Amino acid sequence: MSTGDNGNGERFTGHGSEWRDANLSPGEAKTATAWVEQVINKRSMEVNKDRVEDVRDAMWELEKDGEIVVHRVGEEHNPRIAKTIYGWDKKVPTTQLWHHKSCGQCGNIPGYPASLLWLMNEMDIKYLDETDQTSCTAWNYHGSGIGNIHSLAAVFLRNFHQAYVSARAQGLPGGYFYPLVHCGTSFGNYKEVRAYLLHSAELRESVKKILGKLGRLVDGKLLIPEEIVHYSEWVHMMRSDIAARQTIDVSNIRSTIHPACHVYKMVPEDAIYDDNILGGNRVAVSTGIMEALGSQVIDYSTWYDCCGFGFRHIISEREFTRSFAIDRKIKVAVEEAQADVMIGHDTGCITTLDKNQWIGKAAGKDYSLPVLADIQFAALACGAHPYKIVQSHWHASATETLMEKMGIDWQAKKLEFEVYLKEVEAGKFESLYDPRLAITSGPGFEPVKQLPAGGE
Amino acid sequence: MLWTENLEGIYDAMQEKIWACAQCYTCAARCPFDNSPGGLVMLMREAAIKHGMESAKNVLRPFSRVMLKLISTGNQLSPDMINADGFPDWGPNISKVDAPLKILRQAIPIPTLNTTATAWEVNLTTSVELYTIWEETGVLDQLETIDENLYDVILDIMDEKREDLEDWEDEQKDD
Numbered sequence: 001m002s003t004g005d006n007g008n009g010e011r012f013t014g015h016g017s018e019w020r021d022a023n024l025s026p027g028e029a030k031t032a033t034a035w036v037e038q039v040i041n042k043r044s045m046e047v048n049k050d051r052v053e054d055v056r057d058a059m060w061e062l063e064k065d066g067e068i069v070v071h072r073v074g075e076e077h078n079p080r081i082a083k084t085i086y087g088w089d090k091k092v093p094t095t096q097l098w099h100h101k102s103c104g105q106c107g108n109i110p111g112y113p114a115s116l117l118w119l120m121n122e123m124d125i126k127y128l129d130e131t132d133q134t135s136c137t138a139w140n141y142h143g144s145g146i147g148n149i150h151s152l153a154a155v156f157l158r159n160f161h162q163a164y165v166s167a168r169a170q171g172l173p174g175g176y177f178y179p180l181v182h183c184g185t186s187f188g189n190y191k192e193v194r195a196y197l198l199h200s201a202e203l204r205e206s207v208k209k210i211l212g213k214l215g216r217l218v219d220g221k222l223l224i225p226e227e228i229v230h231y232s233e234w235v236h237m238m239r240s241d242i243a244a245r246q247t248i249d250v251s252n253i254r255s256t257i258h259p260a261c262h263v264y265k266m267v268p269e270d271a272i273y274d275d276n277i278l279g280g281n282r283v284a285v286s287t288g289i290m291e292a293l294g295s296q297v298i299d300y301s302t303w304y305d306c307c308g309f310g311f312r313h314i315i316s317e318r319e320f321t322r323s324f325a326i327d328r329k330i331k332v333a334v335e336e337a338q339a340d341v342m343i344g345h346d347t348g349c350i351t352t353l354d355k356n357q358w359i360g361k362a363a364g365k366d367y368s369l370p371v372l373a374d375i376q377f378a379a380l381a382c383g384a385h386p387y388k389i390v391q392s393h394w395h396a397s398a399t400e401t402l403m404e405k406m407g408i409d410w411q412a413k414k415l416e417f418e419v420y421l422k423e424v425e426a427g428k429f430e431s432l433y434d435p436r437l438a439i440t441s442g443p444g445f446e447p448v449k450q451l452p453a454g455g456e
Numbered sequence: 457m458l459w460t461e462n463l464e465g466i467y468d469a470m471q472e473k474i475w476a477c478a479q480c481y482t483c484a485a486r487c488p489f490d491n492s493p494g495g496l497v498m499l500m501r502e503a504a505i506k507h508g509m510e511s512a513k514n515v516l517r518p519f520s521r522v523m524l525k526l527i528s529t530g531n532q533l534s535p536d537m538i539n540a541d542g543f544p545d546w547g548p549n550i551s552k553v554d555a556p557l558k559i560l561r562q563a564i565p566i567p568t569l570n571t572t573a574t575a576w577e578v579n580l581t582t583s584v585e586l587y588t589i590w591e592e593t594g595v596l597d598q599l600e601t602i603d604e605n606l607y608d609v610i611l612d613i614m615d616e617k618r619e620d621l622e623d624w625e626d627e628q629k630d631d
C-alpha cells in the first residue's frame with residue numbers, strides 16, 4: 001500500500017506515533033518508487049515469479065487417495081471457462097447457484113445483492129438464497145486478529161457443505177447448487193484457506209473432527225470445492241448476455257474501476273485476466289462488463305492502490321480510511337480520468353469509497369463521484385428500478401448525477417419508491433423469489449418445490 | 457530470521473505497527489520472492505492477542521460491538537449499527553429516503569434481508585453450529601484474554617440460543 005504525502009503537503013494518519021518520515025523530496029520519492037509503478041502496471045509482476053503451483057493438482061490427488069470429496073462444477077451448472085493470470089482454465093458455473101452473502105453488502109449496500117438476484121431472474125438463472133449461512137468471519141479476522149486458521153477453515157467448510165446439501169430441502173440431489181461468493185474478502189480468504197487445507201494434513205485432521213461433530217462431512221470426508229467463484233466472475237462470464245438486455249445507452253459514461261485487493265492480490269494465481277481487456281494487464285472482472293455495456297473505461301494512475309478500508313481502520317482509524325479513499329482514489333479518478341463513476345466489485349471498497357466522500361466536503365475536497373458495484377451499474381443499464389432494486393438511497397455518493405447522465409429520471413423513480421414504502425408499511429412487499437425457499441432446515445422450515453429460475 | 461536478534465524491535469512493532477496494516481496484500485503482490493508481510497502481520501496480531509498485550513486490548517476496544525455481532529450471530533455488521541451517531545462522518549442521512557429503518561429494510565426485495573439486527577436472517581441451527589466452531593478452535597479463549605466482559609456477554613447469548621434450539625427440538629419430538 002502506498003502511504004505518505006498526498007500531494008497537498010498533508011499526511012495520512014493512523015500509523016501510530018512511532019511513524020517516521022523518510023524525508024524524501026517529491027523527486028527522490030518518485031525515483032525510489034518508480035520501479036514499483038513500472039512493474040505493477042504489468043501482469044508480468046505476477047507471471048515472472050517462481051514457485052507458483054496450481055493448488056487444484058493437490059486437490060485431485062487427495063481425492064484420488066480417498067481423503068476428500070470434491071464438489072465439482074458439473075455440466076448442470078453450465079460452466080463457462082475463463083483464463084486466470086497464468087493462462088490456467090477456471091470453470092465458472094453460471095446456473096444453479098447458492099448465494100453466499102456478504103454481511104457488509106447486506107447490511108450496508110443491499111442494492112448490491114438485490115441487483116444480482118434481479119439480473120439472474122431476468123436471465124432465468126436458477127439460484128438459492130437461504131438463511132443457513134454465516135459470513136466467512138474474515139473481516140473480523142483481518143481487522144481484529146480474533147480467529148485463526150482453524151476457525152476460518154471450519155467456517156469455510158461448514159458454509160460450503162451447506163451449499164452442497166441445500167437442494168435436498170427441495171427434493172433435489174447433493175451438489176445441485178454451487179456456491180457463488182458475494183464478498184471479495186470471503187473470496188480471497190476462502191481461496192487462501194483452501195490452499196492451507198490442501199497442504200496441511202494436520203489442519204485437515206483437526207477441522208475434520210469439528211466438521212464431523214457438526215454432521216458436515218460427505219461420506220466421512222471433508223468436502224472441498226473444485227473452484228471458488230466470486231460473483232464478479234459470474235458477471236464477467238455473463239457480460240454479453242447481460243449486455244443483450246441493456247435498455248439504456250451508457251456510451252457517454254466515463255467509468256473508472258477499483259479492483260479489490262482481496263479479489264486479485266490475495267491468491268493472485270486464481271484471478272481472471274483477458275488479453276483483450278486493458279491489454280491483459282489488469283484483472284478482467286468489472287472492466288469486462290463495463291466495456292460490454294459500452295461505457296468508456298478510463299485508466300488512472302492509482303488503479304492499483306487499496307481503497308483504505310483496512311478492516312479495522314474503517315471502524316476505528318477512520319481518518320486513515322477517508323484520507324486514503326479521497327486522496328489516493330476518488331480525487332485521482334476525478335482529476336485524472338474525469339470519471340462519471342467509480343465501479344467496484346467488493347463490499348468493503350464500495351462502502352469505503354462511497355461513504356467517505358461526504359466528510360471530504362468539510363476539508364474542501366468535494367469530488368462528488370458516484371460509486372457503485374459493477375452489478376448495480378449493469379442492473380441500471382438494463383432498466384432496473386434505481387430505488388426498489390438498485391437501492392441507491394443507501395449510497396452516500398452522488399449517484400443522482402450518474403443517473404442524470406444515463407437519462408434516468410431519478411426524481412420520478414424516487415417518488416415511486418416513496419409511494420411503494422406506504423404499501424410496505426401496510427404489509428404488502430415485493431420479493432425476487434418465494435420466501436419459503438429461504439429456510440432449508442430447522443425452525444420455520446417447510447418443504448417447497450423448486451420454482452423455475454428460483455424466482456416467482 | 458534477522459528479527460530474532462532484535463526482540464525489542466519485534467515487541468515494539470507489536471505495540472502499534474502491526475495494527476496499522478490495512479491487510480491489502482500489496483506487499484505480497486509486489487514481493488519478487490512471494491513473501492507476505494501482511495500475512496506475517498496477521499500472525500503477529502494473533503500472538504499479541506494470545507499474550508493479552510495491553511496494546512491489543514486498547515486497539516480492539518472500538519471493535520467490540522463488531523465482535524459481539526459476529527461471534528453471537530455469524531454476521532459482522534447489522535443495519536442498526538449504521539447510524540448517524542456511530543458514523544457522523546458519513547453524513548446526516550444513512551438513507552437518502554427518509555423512512556423508519558424497519559420499513560426501508562422490508563423494502564429490500566430479498567426476504568432474508570428484511571432484518572435490522574443482523575445483515576441477513578441467520579438460521580438458529582446455523583448460529584449454534586458456529587458456537588461449536590468457536591469453542592473447538594480456541595476463539596472464545598482468545599476473546600476471554602482480550603475482553604472478559606464481552607466474553608461473559610457472549611457466553612450468555614450462546615446459552616440462550618442453545619436453549620431456544622433445544623426447546624424447538626423438543627417441540628418437534630412432541631408433535
Ligand code: SF4
Pocket residue numbers: 001476477478479480481482483484493494495497
Ligand atoms: S504490510 Fe502489506 S498488507 Fe499491510 S498495509 Fe502494508 S502493503 Fe498492505
